[in-house]
Amino acid sequence: MSTAATPPKVPTGSSGDQFPTDRLAAAYRTMLVARATDERCLSLQRQGRIGFYVPLSGQEAAQVGSAVALESADWVFPAYRELAVALVRGVPLGAILDQLFANGRDRTKGRQMPNHFGFRDQNFVVASSPIGTQITQAVGAAMAARRRRDPIATIAYFGDGATSSNDFHAGLNFAGVYRTPTIFFCQNNGWAISLPRERQTRSPTLAEKAASYGFPGVVVDGNDLEAVYAAVRDARARAVAGEGPTLIEAQVYRFGAHSTSDDPRRYRSDAQVEAARKRDPVHLLKDRLVAAGLLDDARDAQWWEEARAEVARAVESAEGAPPVDPMSFLDDVFAEPTPRLRAERSALEGLVRDGLLKP
Amino acid sequence: MTERTLVQAVNRGLFEAMQADPDVILLGEDIGVNGGVFRATEGLAQQFGEDRVLDTPLSETGIVGTAIGMALYGLKPVAEIQFLDFIYPAFDQIVSELAKFRYRSGGQYPCHVVIRTPYGGGIKGGLYHSQSSEAYFAHTPGLKVVVPSTPADAKGLLLSAIHDEDPVIFLEPKRIYRSVTGEVPDGDHRVPFGAARVVREGTDVSLFAYGAMVPPTTEAAEALAGDGISAEVLDLRTLVPLDEDAIVASVEKTGRAVVVHEAPRTCGFGAEVAALLAERAFYSLKAPIARVTGFDTPFPYALENVYLPDAPRIAHAARSTVRSG
Numbered sequence: 001m002s003t004a005a006t007p008p009k010v011p012t013g014s015s016g017d018q019f020p021t022d023r024l025a026a027a028y029r030t031m032l033v034a035r036a037t038d039e040r041c042l043s044l045q046r047q048g049r050i051g052f053y054v055p056l057s058g059q060e061a062a063q064v065g066s067a068v069a070l071e072s073a074d075w076v077f078p079a080y081r082e083l084a085v086a087l088v089r090g091v092p093l094g095a096i097l098d099q100l101f102a103n104g105r106d107r108t109k110g111r112q113m114p115n116h117f118g119f120r121d122q123n124f125v126v127a128s129s130p131i132g133t134q135i136t137q138a139v140g141a142a143m144a145a146r147r148r149r150d151p152i153a154t155i156a157y158f159g160d161g162a163t164s165s166n167d168f169h170a171g172l173n174f175a176g177v178y179r180t181p182t183i184f185f186c187q188n189n190g191w192a193i194s195l196p197r198e199r200q201t202r203s204p205t206l207a208e209k210a211a212s213y214g215f216p217g218v219v220v221d222g223n224d225l226e227a228v229y230a231a232v233r234d235a236r237a238r239a240v241a242g243e244g245p246t247l248i249e250a251q252v253y254r255f256g257a258h259s260t261s262d263d264p265r266r267y268r269s270d271a272q273v274e275a276a277r278k279r280d281p282v283h284l285l286k287d288r289l290v291a292a293g294l295l296d297d298a299r300d301a302q303w304w305e306e307a308r309a310e311v312a313r314a315v316e317s318a319e320g321a322p323p324v325d326p327m328s329f330l331d332d333v334f335a336e337p338t339p340r341l342r343a344e345r346s347a348l349e350g351l352v353r354d355g356l357l358k359p
Numbered sequence: 360m361t362e363r364t365l366v367q368a369v370n371r372g373l374f375e376a377m378q379a380d381p382d383v384i385l386l387g388e389d390i391g392v393n394g395g396v397f398r399a400t401e402g403l404a405q406q407f408g409e410d411r412v413l414d415t416p417l418s419e420t421g422i423v424g425t426a427i428g429m430a431l432y433g434l435k436p437v438a439e440i441q442f443l444d445f446i447y448p449a450f451d452q453i454v455s456e457l458a459k460f461r462y463r464s465g466g467q468y469p470c471h472v473v474i475r476t477p478y479g480g481g482i483k484g485g486l487y488h489s490q491s492s493e494a495y496f497a498h499t500p501g502l503k504v505v506v507p508s509t510p511a512d513a514k515g516l517l518l519s520a521i522h523d524e525d526p527v528i529f530l531e532p533k534r535i536y537r538s539v540t541g542e543v544p545d546g547d548h549r550v551p552f553g554a555a556r557v558v559r560e561g562t563d564v565s566l567f568a569y570g571a572m573v574p575p576t577t578e579a580a581e582a583l584a585g586d587g588i589s590a591e592v593l594d595l596r597t598l599v600p601l602d603e604d605a606i607v608a609s610v611e612k613t614g615r616a617v618v619v620h621e622a623p624r625t626c627g628f629g630a631e632v633a634a635l636l637a638e639r640a641f642y643s644l645k646a647p648i649a650r651v652t653g654f655d656t657p658f659p660y661a662l663e664n665v666y667l668p669d670a671p672r673i674a675h676a677a678r679s680t681v682r683s684g
Contacts, residue, residue: 075432109465118464125431126464130455136421137456140428140436147384147410147434154428166448170421177416332466333500335524338600339553 061281065228110324132165161192176213181239222250326359387439458501477533485660508573515550532571561591646684
């Protein structure tokens with residue numbers, strides 16, 4: 001971990017926390033489940049069995065390392081690529097697959113495209129598609145937590161592209177002014193769809209933007225699980241101690257497409273991707289575990305098999321679940337439907353009753 | 360009962376809501392020490408402290424985005440946008456986020472934020488301190504849109520908004536902030552959403568208005584009475600939810616309808632009222648529906664009195680309607 005090019009003159013606390021060795025294996029296995037989910041869901045989308053998918057390959061260590069550093073009472077404001085964060089938070093893989101299939105068990109009732117999930121029980125706020133909007137919201141939740149004297153932090157996940165958004169500026173500015181217990185966790189994966197990082201901003205790093213808001217920004221190797229963990233633990237310690245926010249730039253590489261609707265060969269070379277894959281976070285952690293005597297090839301093969309089997313079970317269950325109730329799209333606009341919504345529902349029910357519309 | 364101006368009634372409503380519930384937090388530009396540019400929050404920072412009346416940096420998306428985060432966490436934020444004309448930087452947060460949180464989360468995350476903002480013309484505010492863009496918000500599923508026209512309603516609808524479970528866009532008619540005075544009930548006075556107010560009963564023509572257009576519409580009805588025309592005036596109070604039954608019932612009685620608003624005509628809220636009447640009261644109509652509205656231009660500074668509907672224009676439209684059938 002290195003500090004930003006122009007570190008602000010704000011004291012940075014250090015938690016001194018190192019990634020707990022007894023959790024390394026579990027973290028690795030979560031990364032395998034995330035990678036296996038990517039593999040399977042890309043193929044499900046090509047087969048037309050799910051409508052869309054947002055892969056996270058290359059970002060597993062950044063996501064798992066940051067999420068393990070949080071406490072369960074902390075609030076996560078994700079973007080739409082944070083599948084591995086959700087897993088660490090304790091969201092069952094099956095619940096995620098239910099959302100990808102938009103079935104009748106989907107906690108969000110089939111309302112959104114795949115990957116835009118949310119799970120209140122795990123303080124994992126529901127994602128949206130607009131870029132950066134969750135950043136100001138995470139700041140507001142942190143302000144509320146402080147008003148309630150809850151010793152928690154909020155964390156906003158976003159990408160390199162989001163650093164150009166209105167809400168990045170507004171959110172970091174508010175966080176600096178009010179010194180909120182917020183962690184801004186930027187996964188700089190090199191690409192905002194087709195635009196490379198160096199054309200997103202002239203800043204040498206994204207982390208150094210924190211200086212202009214009056215708080216620390218740090219760059220961390222996002223492929224290094226333990227380095228990410230330590231950076232987030234430090235930021236969290238500062239947050240709950242009342243020392244204010246931190247911007248963390250986790251440098252990673254997006255191995256796959258932006259989404260299943262994207263063809264990255266239009267804007268980047270395979271050679272570049274292959275070079276980045278030499279620092280695959282899954283392989284790096286495997287090497288680390290092997291070196292520590294916690295893993296060998298046989299056990300690794302077994303864990304891969306178990307990860308793929310877990311994904312297969314979740315897919316089978318989600319695909320076999322009953323469909324979403326055809327009238328349910330009319331619910332949850334308001335706490336109680338307005339007279340207009342009630343009239344629209346009864347008109348729709350009439351169409352169905354008369355056989356003019358088959359849900 | 361206490362006599363108050365409309366802006367004083369807003370202030371009183373905020374005061375009582377904050378006194379009753381420590382989760383009610385105000386945030387906005389210049390609302391603390393300065394008491395708001397229209398003084399709607401006067402004295403509240405001094406009373407409740409600067410950690411409950413937050414003077415924010417100058418960023419509407421920051422105000423609404425952080426208010427959303429507070430609401431998700433369980434507070435009851437009441438955000439002020441200094442003028443409706445300046446709300447557009449927050450449009451993404453309002454339309455994409457606030458309006459959709461409950462829906463997109465399958466009911467897991469209700470998001471109750473009240474956004475108060477002065478709207479409308481007649482104060483020599485030009486293009487950027489005069490707009491009446493309520494239709495954008497009424498068109499967005501998930502938002503309630505409230506427009507008081509009297510001091511009693513300003514307090515009563517505001518308290519209902521703060522106690523509601525859904526996002527509310529609370530549009531304050533700044534033109535009549537101080538020109539309208541009235542008796543305001545003391546204590547927890549709440550006016551329900553979705554219940555139009557009969558300002559004046561009549562039998563020949565129904566005049567529908569809201570906000571700052573209610574006084575000139577009422578004035579027009581008085582002028583019409585001098586001509587022997589009995590005009591009914593309905594103050595819609597809330598555009599979402601809309602008291603459709605009251606609108607339809609009035610026209611079933613009178614057979615004629617004039618809809619008044621200061622917003623531009625095209626896709627203005629009057630179009631919705633006219634369509635509702637065409638759908639549900641067509642066979643009661645004796646004459647074409649008339650609209651008296653602002654023009655399809657930006658809001659002009661020097662000629663705002665030409666732009667804004669006034670009592671003579673409203674009365675003229677009503678007379679034409681009565682004469683035509």
